[in-house]
Amino acid sequence: MSERLVRLGLATAVALVAGSMAIRAQQPAGGQLPLEPQRDSGESVTPAYEGWYANPDGSFTMLVGYYNRNRRQTFDIPVGPNNKVEPGAADQGQPTHFEVGRQWGVFTIKVPKDFGNKTVTWTIVSNGERQSIPLTLNKAYPITPFKELGMGNEPPTLWFKEGGPKFSGPPTAIAHSLSGTVNQPVTIHVWADDVKPAGEGGGRGGTVATLSLHKFRGPGAVAFDRARLSVTKPGEMVSANATFSAAGDYVLRVQANDESGEGGQGFQCCWTNAYVQVAVR
Numbered sequence: 001m002s003e004r005l006v007r008l009g010l011a012t013a014v015a016l017v018a019g020s021m022a023i024r025a026q027q028p029a030g031g032q033l034p035l036e037p038q039r040d041s042g043e044s045v046t047p048a049y050e051g052w053y054a055n056p057d058g059s060f061t062m063l064v065g066y067y068n069r070n071r072r073q074t075f076d077i078p079v080g081p082n083n084k085v086e087p088g089a090a091d092q093g094q095p096t097h098f099e100v101g102r103q104w105g106v107f108t109i110k111v112p113k114d115f116g117n118k119t120v121t122w123t124i125v126s127n128g129e130r131q132s133i134p135l136t137l138n139k140a141y142p143i144t145p146f147k148e149l150g151m152g153n154e155p156p157t158l159w160f161k162e163g164g165p166k167f168s169g170p171p172t173a174i175a176h177s178l179s180g181t182v183n184q185p186v187t188i189h190v191w192a193d194d195v196k197p198a199g200e201g202g203g204r205g206g207t208v209a210t211l212s213l214h215k216f217r218g219p220g221a222v223a224f225d226r227a228r229l230s231v232t233k234p235g236e237m238v239s240a241n242a243t244f245s246a247a248g249d250y251v252l253r254v255q256a257n258d259e260s261g262e263g264g265q266g267f268q269c270c271w272t273n274a275y276v277q278v279a280v281r
Helices: 003-025 262-266
Strands: 045-054 060-068 083-086 101-111 120-126 129-135 157-159 174-180 186-193 209-217 222-224 228-231 236-244 248-257 271-280
Touching (some): 045 101, 045 120, 060 120, 101 262, 101 271, 157 271, 186 209, 186 248, 186 271, 236 271
Parallel strands (some): 174 271
Antiparallel strands (some): 045 060, 060 101, 083 120, 157 186, 209 228, 248 271
16 A cells, blocks of 8 residues: 555544544534534534644644534634633634634644643634644654655645745745725735646646635635636736725635645645735725
8 A cells, every 4th residue: 555545544534533532522412413414503613633743943833724514604713712722822823713614724833842742722612612622743643744755746835926935835924915905805916836746747627726715814704706716827826806894904814725635635735825914904
């Protein structure tokens, strides 16, 4: 069996175990069982631990996503008692807007090289349900988000101005900053490329990468005129407009997937998340 298949099976098993742990943690009597059909509303958000990877300086990074189990209901949960990471500051970069469905690797938590057997916990309270998940450096959870070991695939690369800095893999900082006005569209330009291992061609149907835009944080609603974009040529620029309903500071998440699709089909490579900050007045 190939290394890719072995690691894919491991990653999928880890995700299922972590998800079931979080779902069981505070499941109320009579609540929805994990295998029941999704409901439009009334269900909770479950944190999801994708795994950890080592950094060149000896520290470690934990990659974290979530699953909103509703088909229609979204949540805006500010950092605080109902959306906190501990120990340490309650705000460790987690999202405050939770869209429907499974969202992969939306933020990271960096821990020191002497972290050892300690645990970080992310807790979300939604629709009256408290869901928590422990994040550890368990030996069963390592991932390689920057290069797939079996085939040598790497995540797409994004940049947000011509000649600007490039970003690939998990999100670690603000990639680009913009400003705008309430109810006036703000244009987001994105360039993308996806270098393939030797002998491999482009993605399915000639697509280099598929981009999607998401609200990550902010005080009001965000409407995108094009929430999904296709990059058909290496280094091609594509654009979308975002319109904001209220003044304040927002963070948008731009996700790029290659042919491996959402979440790399459970294998934590090869896709990219990057943050765009927008100050709206």
